[in-house]
Amino acid sequence: MIELHDLTKRYGDKTAVNGLSFQVRPGVITGFLGPNGAGKSTTMRLILDLDRPTSGRVTIDGKGYGHLSEPLKYIGALLEATAVHPGRTAYHHLLWQAQSNRVPERRVDEVLALVGLTEVAGKRARGFSLGMRQRLGIASALLGDPEILMFDEPVNGLDPEGILWIRNLMKRLAAEGRTVFVSSHLMSEMALTADHLVVIGKGRLLADLPMAQFIERNSRSAVRLRTPHPEQLLDALARQSIAVEPGPDGSYEVVGGDPAALGELAAGHGITLHELSQQRASLEEAFMRMTADAVEYHAGAQTDGPHDAAGAPGAWGASWQGEQKGRN
Numbered sequence: 001m002i003e004l005h006d007l008t009k010r011y012g013d014k015t016a017v018n019g020l021s022f023q024v025r026p027g028v029i030t031g032f033l034g035p036n037g038a039g040k041s042t043t044m045r046l047i048l049d050l051d052r053p054t055s056g057r058v059t060i061d062g063k064g065y066g067h068l069s070e071p072l073k074y075i076g077a078l079l080e081a082t083a084v085h086p087g088r089t090a091y092h093h094l095l096w097q098a099q100s101n102r103v104p105e106r107r108v109d110e111v112l113a114l115v116g117l118t119e120v121a122g123k124r125a126r127g128f129s130l131g132m133r134q135r136l137g138i139a140s141a142l143l144g145d146p147e148i149l150m151f152d153e154p155v156n157g158l159d160p161e162g163i164l165w166i167r168n169l170m171k172r173l174a175a176e177g178r179t180v181f182v183s184s185h186l187m188s189e190m191a192l193t194a195d196h197l198v199v200i201g202k203g204r205l206l207a208d209l210p211m212a213q214f215i216e217r218n219s220r221s222a223v224r225l226r227t228p229h230p231e232q233l234l235d236a237l238a239r240q241s242i243a244v245e246p247g248p249d250g251s252y253e254v255v256g257g258d259p260a261a262l263g264e265l266a267a268g269h270g271i272t273l274h275e276l277s278q279q280r281a282s283l284e285e286a287f288m289r290m291t292a293d294a295v296e297y298h299a300g301a302q303t304d305g306p307h308d309a310a311g312a313p314g315a316w317g318a319s320w321q322g323e324q325k326g327r328n
């Protein structure tokens, strides 16, 4: 288990990580989400003791990283810029790491097989594709057979087959009871991979909750209605005390409505409908809404998130702060 206690990291007057406290538990995949620049990589570097916190601390199975005698046997990591000497073969890259951590040499062959690189074990890393380099980085992370694995943006730049492979590998590792902590700035990827979510923005914790709860809270469904006779429709809905919200392009939306019942209501009043459709907020939209206030660099006009009447940008994140306290 990884535990962060009020962790803060400042670079000059820039606060990259701001009072973060959370736990990463074994047996599940914990997704670490946040927009670009949110502080994910910095947090991961702090966990691995590659950078010193300004204040606060991290423990791994109750100990500071510096107190782990052979760290590769506790925690393995794939960081974004995993360095591999271009002139070294995959085998020798792993062997060098194994020897410096007193990992038996036979483990090198095991991890090469695990990541599917056995056939290219003797080839120099300079000829490796991005996907092969990712696999080699993962082989390094697995070398010490650690109980905790950390992956920083592991699917960046990978093709669909590579993405699927990494996703399945992480699921297998979690199913074996290991702690799997994986960062991404893509909600869509996390939705397919993670069991639990930790969301940060501008270095601060925005949410810490199971994926199922995230989905439940964000599956806001609405029925969209469009008619050439809006006054009649609004009147018919009001008579049934059905609340309606303005939708895009002159449409109307009934949050939580039943399309069949609404269609029959319209038909019963002889109202022509040009649209009767079920709308669902995507998780990506929910994530963007949650982190909207925390995005450092907005692209042009994309400052106000998706159309939705559910709340101002950022409001959901603030209202979820309480979630962290419920987790134990």
Ligand SMILES: Nc1ncnc2c1ncn2[C@@H]1O[C@H](COP(=O)(O)OP(=O)(O)OP(=O)(O)O)[C@@H](O)[C@H]1O
Pocket: 011, 014, 015, 016, 034, 035, 036, 037, 038, 039, 040, 041, 042, 043, 185
């Ligand atoms: N060594 C450093 N010196 C100064 N500022 C830094 C340093 N490392 C990170 N930062 C700043 O800290 C903030 C957090 O950066 P970090 O790379 O941790 O974010 P991230 O969530 O991993 O982003 P991304 O998704 O883009 O990788 C950014 O504003 C970044 O510019």
